[in-house]
Amino acid sequence: MWIRREERLAMSYFGQEESIFSQYGTNVEQTLATIAERYIGANPSHPFVYRLFNREGFTRLHDYRYDMDLAKKWPDMRNGQVVYTWAKLWMDQPAELNFGMSCYGPAKVYVNGKLAYASNISDDVAPERKNVFRAMLNKGWNPVVVQYLKTASGCGGQFGTGSYKNFPLHFMNPTPEREGWEGWIYSEPTERDLLPLLADGLFEQDNALRWYPSAQWSExxxxxxxxxxxxxxxxxxxxxxxxxxxxxxxxxxxxxxxxxxxxxxxxxxxxxxxxxxxxxxxxxxxxxxxxxxxxxxxxxxxxxxxxxxxxxxxxxxxxxxxxxxxxxxxxxxxxxxxxxxxxxxxxxxxxxxxxxxxxxxxxxxxxxxxxxxxxxxxxxLENPLFGKWNYPLGVTLYGLMQTGAALGRQDYVDYVLKHIEQCTSVDAYSLWDAARYGAPGVNNQLALMDSLDDCGSFGATMLTAARFHEPEGARAVAGRIAHYITQVQDRLQDGVLYRVRGSVDFMKDTLWCDDLYMSVPFMCRYFEFTQDASILDDAVKQILLYKKYLYMPELQIMSHVYDFKFNKQTEVPWGRGNGWVLFSLAELLLTLPENHVQRDELLAFFRELCAGYLRLQGTNGLWHQVLTDPESYEETSCTSMFLYAFARGIRLGWLTDAQPYVRAVRKGWEGLTRISIDKHGHIYGVCRGSGYSFAARYYKDELSWLLNDTHGIGIVMLAGVEVRSMIRDLQSK
Missing domain, CATH: 2.60.120 (Jelly Rolls)
Structure with a gap:
């Protein structure tokens, strides 16, 4: 019998002798310490890098592309002349990256001397269109040259990173005279073909043209x-x-x-x-x-x-x-x-x-x-993770911080505080930097906040961290986030948070169960921080409204997305999306006063969801990427969130018939230690960041897992912390 490729992957993340279970069995403390120390060791607490930047060069747009309007730089340029812009990119490892180009006229992009993009006659007259292309970059420096041709329509383009949310690319000046400067240099207009001359390491004074912006003073x-x-x-x-x-x-x-x-x-x-x-x-x-x-x-x-x-x-x-x-x-x-x-x-x-x-x-x-x-x-910010602000890191740091508190490891907590404060302490500066230069060099998602992803998850962790030590600038950041969620983020007439726009067109007018985690935990922490009951009531409202749109009562689980373009659910029960819902509900119930008028309604919903998820636990103790499809791969992050909520529900008495859930937690934690966590603390089987689809096969066949993805590291640690608390509580009873 043939075995599907997806099943082979799910069954063989690593050999059993490589598992954390082979070292420590189901010992929670040792597993948590191994995960935490691997993460900290792989992401040292490097500070920001300071560089020079010439303001007379190209500033950036909101999406981090450089606005290279060369007709403004050279208003007397003749049609038929060309201008070259020149920079370089550093890569720690070879990678294929997305780039984006909107043309003011004909343009060609060369990466490492090879043509990576050439505009066509349609691109040349559509500056509003963003043309995305991919190019392979080598380890080390990669020279990038853009050749712009002047026509009557203009000259230049908007060029740069194609994925600015997670990977805003900072281009560097390419010549030895400006080594270490950020940005591009550009040539005077010419009829000459300079491509053969624009090699890495060429001095400006040896070149055939003058390069701008000027870096030297006149006499x-x-x-x-x-x-x-x-x-x-x-x-x-x-x-x-x-x-x-x-x-x-x-x-x-x-x-x-x-x-x-x-x-x-x-x-x-x-x-x-x-x-x-x-x-x-x-x-x-x-x-x-x-x-x-x-x-x-x-x-x-x-x-x-x-x-x-x-x-x-x-x-x-x-x-x-x-x-x-x-x-x-x-x-x-x-x-x-x-x-x-x-x-x-x-x-x-x-x-x-x-x-x-x-x-x-x-x-x-x-x-x-x-x-x-x-x-x-x-x-x-030139670190891959440390000092970055985004929602998966919000969960990662939450897990690491709670692990430090549970194990008495102040060094873990201090690492988290240092990461958070590196972001919050520069918040005022990054807003100023964005206003001055178009897009900031640090805090890109926080400074240019335009979605729940940019604020709620990390913001909740920031406010939790304030229990240990209030990070510099955290109070102002929290206020900005609260204002965004309550006053700026799009809502329907009934008050439910939804996405009226998206990074791609098909995401417009949709409601994602993910967004409960991007909002509700922050609302809970902000209520604790300010005692503003209205924001806690809003969190309650969001949970119940998301139930209205996404709950599938026949299965007692959630659809991933409601699409208002079709006025229907996608009816696909994606694992992590469901995990976000139960995780967020568990955070709300922990914060909600016992006498809150809607607490019983929320507890009933929590129990319904838990019953639905309990029925779908897989043979090995893990839940699957598509919850109702056991042929989809065993997914680590949703498993961890279900265990987290189950263990908390057992410990706090939310689950009245606790025994089936105790068995599920024990089985699930052993499954994670056998299947998802190796003896070095690497985390396997975490679904990468998702889009959405009405087709379950997208989640099953296209939405693959990544090693040590930050969507899962912290969630695994949080599950371990709750499992440990549950075990201790049951032992004490």
Missing amino acids: TELAQGTFGRQFGTVAGRSALAWTKVESLLPGTQAISWRGSHEGSIALYINGELAYSAPASGEFCVDAELLFGLNNVVVVSECLGSRWGFRLQGAEVSGDVAWLQPVPVKGLADHWLYLGTFAQEKVPAIHELGEMHHVYDDGGEGTYWRADHPETWVRPY
Whole structure:
């Protein structure tokens, strides 16, 4: 008898000797610790990367594509001329990626020297159309060149990442002169074919054309002084320069610095005033450095047409090294600059190390920059997972945090808090960055919030984390999320949350059971945080309205989606979608006051769903990708959510006939440890992020599982935590 490919996969995630069960049996604590430590080890807590960016280059659109309108850059360009844009992308591993292009005229995209996309005559006159294509990228640097032809319709395009929600691509300047800078460079108009010349590592000065935006000052600009060329010369305005000096000798050592300045000057070392003068002149500073890093700050006020300072080499009794105040990719020297300010708004010296801080300049706000034309410092998230804000990571961190609390592992909790605070502390900056540059380098989903996915799941984890330590910025973020869910997210007339639009057209006008988890747990946590009963009542309302649209009473389970284009359910019981419903209902029941008028109705629904899911548990203890199809693969994330809710329902008395559920939990946990978790803590069998379909075969045959997918890691840990609590509770009784 032939075995279907899907069945082979489900039966053989790994050999039984490789399972976590072969090491620890069903021991929950050891299993949880193994999963947690693998995840933390694979995703170290790296900070954001700071890079230089030239604001006279291309800014971005909401979907992270760069707006390359070259007819605006070169208004006198002739029809028939071409302009080249040039950048490079780094890849840790070979991968095929999506790219998106909307054309203002004819365009060709070359990746690693090979043609990846060429517009057709229809694309050339349809700038509103996003053309998605795929290209293979190699490990390491991948040069990307776009050739734009000028016609009467225009020149250029909107080009960049095709999947901005999860993978916003940051392109880097390609030439050695701008190594480490983010963004693209572009050529002057030409009739020449430059493609053979645009090789990785080519210097701009060796090229046949001039490249823009300009990275170097003109002689006239250089003569205006350090501050004058960057900020202009408005009398009475002040600016700051910041660097660090490392003293390599123990104790203290004397220094003697000489220099000159135009405008007033105040020089601070480690926050202490070392020298000041009210007008231009020369100076000599005698001071002491401490062992290690020393902050050096220059504050100056503009008094005339030249404005700046020069600090010459130090005469010291030991060795010193000049260092950048924070590591900035592309910064060739060691100074950062900030300005300009009216006298009453000059930042305090102790504030300058806060790189997530936008400084009040009396206008739109300002941030650090470098001594190049219109060149600013910006943070970028370049970690695959740590420091990212998205809904699967919200569940992952929730599971890791609860595991740390259950096992008494403060290091797990601290890791979660650090991840969350890396996001929340830069929230105000990322909003400013998005307004200034089109799309921020960090917090892309939080800053450009436009769906429940972007806020509710991670927001709920953030508020749970606040029980341990309130992350910096969390209160403001929570308020923005609550406002979005209650005031902005689309609803039908009856108040139910739904999707009036989607990332693709077919998702428009749909209601997904997934969205209960993207809303209800946050509402519960926000109620606990603020005691605003209205948001808890809204959570109750959502559960009951989703039941109205998605419940299939004959099976006592849920359809994945209701499609208002057809005014009917899809009638496909996707495993994880059902898991989200029961998981969210279990979170609500834990929060809901015992005397709430609708608590009994919700408890009855919880019991109905549990009965429906209990009947569908598979032979090995797991539930299947399509709940009613035992030939679909055994899926880990829905199994974990059912176990989580069952175990909680047993422990808290929500399930009055508990024994069948106790057996189901024991069987399910053993199934996970035998089938889904290997001895190294890797998680198998988690369905990848989904679309939806009226056809069950989409979920069964096309919606495959991924190794260590973040949709499942945290949920497995949460199931383990609840199973452990249930076992302890039953033992105590």
